[in-house]
Amino acid sequence: MNSTLLKIKPVGGVGQIGSNMTLIETKKTTLLIDAGILFPSEDFFDINYLIPDLESLIENPPTDLVITHGHEDHIGAIRHVLDKFPNIKIHAPRFAVLLIRNKFDYLKISVQIQEYDNNSILDFNDIEIHPIHVNHSIPDTNGLLIKDRENRISTFLVSDFKIDPINPYEREFDFKKLIKLSKDSQVRVLLPDSTNILSTNLQTPSEALVLKSFQEIFKRKNNRIFITCFSSNIQRIQSAIVSAKESKRRILLYGRSMINYANTAVARGLIEEGSFYTDPASLPNKNNLVVLASGCQGDFRGTFRRIAKGEDTHFKLTSDDLFILSSKAIPGSEKRISLLENEITEQGVEIISSREMLVHVSGHPGRSDLLQLYENYCPNYIVPIHGESLFLKKHIEFINEKYPSAKCTLLHNFDEIHISSSLEISTIKGEPLAPILIHGNGIEIEKHQISKRRKLATTGCIFLSIKRDSLTKRNISFEYTFEGLPNSFTELTEEFDFLINSELSGRKIKLLENTAEELRIVIRRYVHSIIGYKPITIVHFV
Incomplete structure (x- = not known):
């Protein structure tokens, strides 16, 4: 009988950037990969976030949840998964473990997490999962190679990655391990990141180039340098700290989320304790200073917005200051950020963004990075994920043009990929479920x-x-x-x-x-x- 050996079902993260959650199912194993949230558009009137509907998982509930890395679009829905499946076991890499524990400590909820590293093999009955180190904009990010016991099928899920061989803070994408573990498999399935498929950068630049830009800028005569970036971008924080130290400037991390992520990096051993200030009142003086502010998307209550609009208690911009926008505007934030840029300019402050210098690089792959992944892993079958519908379509066009030896398919959330005992691959159309809206203290709202x-x-x-x-x-x-x-x-x-x-x-x-x-x-x-x-x-x- 031609039975199904492996079923792959995205519950979130396909046709959207966020809510990453994928069901992996075999005869003896049912598990989830990631449990993320989707940040709302402006139309949702102060809703905190959205999560995938988990009702379709109740009939055969997952026993385990494997986290790839610590971004909110991969860990933000864990509490809701636990509400639905209280006995589920969580597996996560070190930095994600620290973030999850911080989150649950704040909520006063006890949670057990099994930590894994790049030498771990996660054993689940009839399959095993091998973490593969990849480069990304948050520490301890992994692709997951899922293998059956007979080594007939390898499935590599790598929803967030870049290839950065000269990264100053972490080793490069571990292609050697990926090739060694998958080369003898008869079927190799790839579920890759589609975030930057529309980018004009064929190859995503290295974080080393941002460090170089910071070092150059920090040598200027400006009295104070303000920077805003994503709080979770630990490498960007490291680049700011290194550059501040070299230019003999003090550095203040400003904003709750910025401080929380930096303190987590200290606990992880990535940033030296005592290398930054967190309280403006504790500064000996506010001259020759770097201020790294959270809220880079112009969030209404964010630190960046408060400083830009002259509403901050401790800092008022002057014409001697410099402001670096070290992040990309996510869809929906462009107008807010543009208005704040105008506010800063009207105060006589120079702005440096990616328009002027390389002060931000993406954590996702360009087209040549994707092609390098294909050529190393040699997939038979590619299913683009982690992207909006247009991104997925363009990714498939790119595959057909540049790597035609692989078959590919356009998947939607709740669709299923089935790999049979005869190694035939088919897709089954799923019944889409609307996302759940979460407001306030994690409460569902209709x-x-x-x-x-x-x-x-x-x-x-x-x-x-x-x-x-x-x-x-x-x-x-x-x-x-x-x-x-x-x-x-x-x-x-x-x-x-x-x-x-x-x-x-x-x-x-x-x-x-x-x-x-x-x-x-x-x-x-x-x-x-x-x-x-x-x-x-x-x-x-x-």
């Missing part, structure tokens, strides 16, 4: 409630309370609250009183409680005649 938020934000709201005498049940007063509407509405209360009394006139007392909906409609029509749209209207009797 999508229709977001629609209500949108209406509140765009049309405002009218609250009408009708007070009644508890004995006679007669109406004695009306109280109005107008939110998000012109102030002139407070002058229309007499008109509203007349409108409501006219509507209620002649009605029987016992039917008053049933008139709330009719009153709501009348009020909305009246308001529409004044302002041209209908606010949300809520009527209740007190």
